[in-house]
Amino acid sequence: MTPLGPASVLAVSTDAQGLVTWCNAAVEALVGRPTSALEGRAFPREILDRDQLEQRSAAAGVPCGPELFLVDPARFERRRGPELRLGALDRRRPGRSDGTEQASDGEGEASQRPSGTSCEWNMTGVDGVPRVMAVDVQPMLGTAGEVRGYWAQGVDVTEERRTSSLLAQALHSEQEAARRQAELDRLRNDFVTTASHELRTPLTSILGYVELLETGIDDAERRGRFATAIRRNVARLQQLAESLVTLSDSSSVHPHSADPLDLRDVVAAVRATTLDLDAGQGQPTVVPEFSWPEQPTLVRGEASQLELLVHQLVDNAVKFTPPGGRVCCRVAQSEEEATIEVSDTGPGVPHSEVPHLFTPFFRGAAVHEAAVPGPGLGLSIVAAVVTEHGGRILVSENDPQGAVFTVRLPLAP
Template sequence: MVPALRRHHQRPVTVAGLLKRAFAALVAVIVIGGTVGVIAAGPAYRSTNQGLAEGARTRTANQEVRLTLARAALALYGYQLTGEVAYRFDYQAARTAYDGALARLVRVAGAQDQAHVDDLREHGQNWWALADPQMAAPPGRRPTGGEVAATQVRYAQAVAAAQALDRRLTDRAGRLFRTINQLNVAALIGLTALTLLGMAVVALVGSMVTRRITSPLGQVATLVEELSRGHSDARVSITGAPVEIMAVAAAVNNAANQEFQERRMLEQCRGLNVAIREPMSRAASLTTAARGLGDLLDADHVVIVGAPEGDDAVAEVWSAPDAEGDPTALARTPVDWALPGDGVFVAAAVPDEGETLPEAERAALLAAGAGPVITLASGEGADATGHVTVVRRAGKPAFTPFDVQCVTMVAGALGRALTQARLFEQERRLVARLKEVDAAKTEFLSTVSHELRTPLTSVTGYMEVLLDQDAGPLNAAQQRMLRVIERNAERLRSLIEDLLIVSRIESDASTLNTESVDVAALMAATCLAFDPAATKAGVTLVCAAEGPLPVRGDPEQLDRVLMNLLSNAVKFSPDGGTVTVAARAEGTDILITVRDTGIGIPDDEVPHLFTRFFRASNATRREIAGTGLGLPIVAAIVDRHGGTITVATREGQGTTFTVRLPRETAATEESRSPDE
């Protein structure tokens, strides 16, 4: 149990009041400190900024005077050297600009700089007094050395006066910047002091808030943590705290009480849902759901109507031992006013006539002696095929929202259970029917194949007699026709043989006569037997095997695997193509690959390759003979030997089949049973 916090105040304390006082104190510190700082530093900053602005304007005007004076000097020297009239225009332009620049300098310069400005003006005028006569001289007249020297001296004096003024301005700007820096340092110190003061106020306020707010909140948080750890009996008692926190504590206590009750009920609902799904019988699921809801919700009657089976709806009616009223009418009353998931009717008592419910359902509820009632539309699809109704007698407590949630959960679980049971029954019947159909098909194939072999044997026998000319001589046309009959009879015999093999494999009538088989030797024999057929088709047959490759299997059926794969490879390879057969050991397996350079198989048809009677579309278009049984037989034989077969192909570029069989080792030989 969390200890209580005991404080007594005459007036209720609120969190909002505490925060308002705290923020008011903080704002007061900031406003007072800021106001004092502005009053103290404002005039100094304004004076310093004014001095900097005046110095900058004076410095700009001084530089303009120096620049125009330099332009005039360059024009004078150029005219004296070349005599070009254009230099006179440059000189006059500079003379005019100089007067304007000097006037601006006099106007913007402060009183403390007027002496230096006058000095600059005097030296400038002295230079212009010497320069004007020289510029007025006719072209070609060069000044004397004395004139040039005097002009240069006066120009240097004017430049020196301008430089002296610039240095004075620079020094004063430096002093002003140092003053600004000092002001900034003072402002920083003041801001730091203000910040420290604010921090102190915040710390003081925070300490107070911690005592008055966070401590009670900590108790509430501790309660929540205790509840989350499963201590459902934990509660908190707080007095003297802000009213909001006390309200939160009371709400948490109430929620803890309700959560404890709801958790227990939720666990019972979940247990009921599991119990409903266990049987695969619709009737058993309905019975379990009705009895469970009745016990769980302290109900008098529970009526559940499920989806119909045949012409009649499946209904389950449960009543408590001491229940009054007859609920059977509810089982025959349709709920047409709602859809599954949306249709929920909850009432503390049966409504009056003409309100909410259809009259038939209202009458059925009254016959059941209903007081509080929950009716929930349910179904196994988009339609309301049934409903769940839970009834308490008049005078009992009304159903809570959590009671409604529990009924909803159970109704959903029941719907899934009924659907699962129905599907299970349908699947069981379908599997039985498919087994019957498959057995009949297999028996039909076996019977037809056996029945076809007898007349085919007679046909081939008489055909051999005719070809041997025991019944008389044959002309060339008759021999050609008999050869055609012989080839087609051989195709028919091969088809019948394949059908018989498929029938035996699928019916498990074919047994494996297993023994140790060397795949390398078996492959060599098969390649030797197929070499004439490959040569006749113009296909190069390449066989490669690495040493003894033992597997445990039926040599006759493994030979059929190789024969079928080689037959397809040669048949689908064009004249000049190549068929490569290879075998090698890889870990605990033996790999057999048959690669051709034939027509390949379209990508979308590869998944159907091992389906009976399936033939690739490009083979059908080329009218290449085949039954579509060779690869299914190969796949079945490989599977019976515990192996796998895969295919890699690209249309127009060939196909590669890879057979993977378990490699025989000394351990497998020792573990083989004596009867094998």
């Protein structure tokens, strides 16, 4: 038998029942049997992909036999169900999905005549090489239009499909790279715009107050107010610089190699810092509440990074909670996770803003309405710290009672 090459053309004929009447040397090489061993038998189904046969048979609603090769290939992709009958309104011409076409008998009546199909089938011959064969099946009709048999020929299109797949993958990769580049360009532009604004505003204010002081104002009270304003704007610049450094250095945290630490100590440190700041600024409009369990809640991580995480969440909650509202920071523990939950009674988080909350420099509608200062880096820093500690963060959406941020971290072994 002649070896089956990529350029070989399969050719086989059958009778009306699908029994082989003849085949060429390429078919003999594919199935590993001579024509004499195939004549009078059904074409060997073992070389066809069994899963493909069953899936297409179920989709087309026909037995898994020779008639399957005459089904309109479009039916293989359809879900099985009642077929819509359009009658005279059916515009599907020429041919029908059941493998037949309409042919006029010259007296205005139509008869059903089987039509051929062309479809790709997965095959694996005796050499064990998987192939994709483009198979064309045509009925052989008698003088009266009856089906006397079938003629099929197939061409190996494996390399063409592999090349098409590689080209499709390359195109997808190129499109994805272009999308990412466009996203990077957008983020860069957002960074430049936002950073410029965040730098320009306090610098302009500082320069203005310095120029006023240079005029030699004798009023000690006014000089004190100017100095306080300068100090406040310098602190704003310092916070922006520290946020940018923290965001860029977050990947340097390696919590899995760190010693276990107690989350209660982390939250207690934030509580002490918050109370000290409130005492220095007078009576606060909202005093955060902190709670933790009696037993230690151990995680692996960097204490300073986790303190920054909790501080950012609590600070955000206080900013968006109106006077007389409530902000709670709670530590809890389950069998496998430690939980830090920060809730407030502010306006909540709109559903449309949740996907963008942790994007650097993102500032939602509530930020602009309340004129809350800041570059919009707090939650992006929180997300970076959570990721580096192997955790995850959840956000409530449109909570009528406010917003709830839940950080889940794996417990230390």
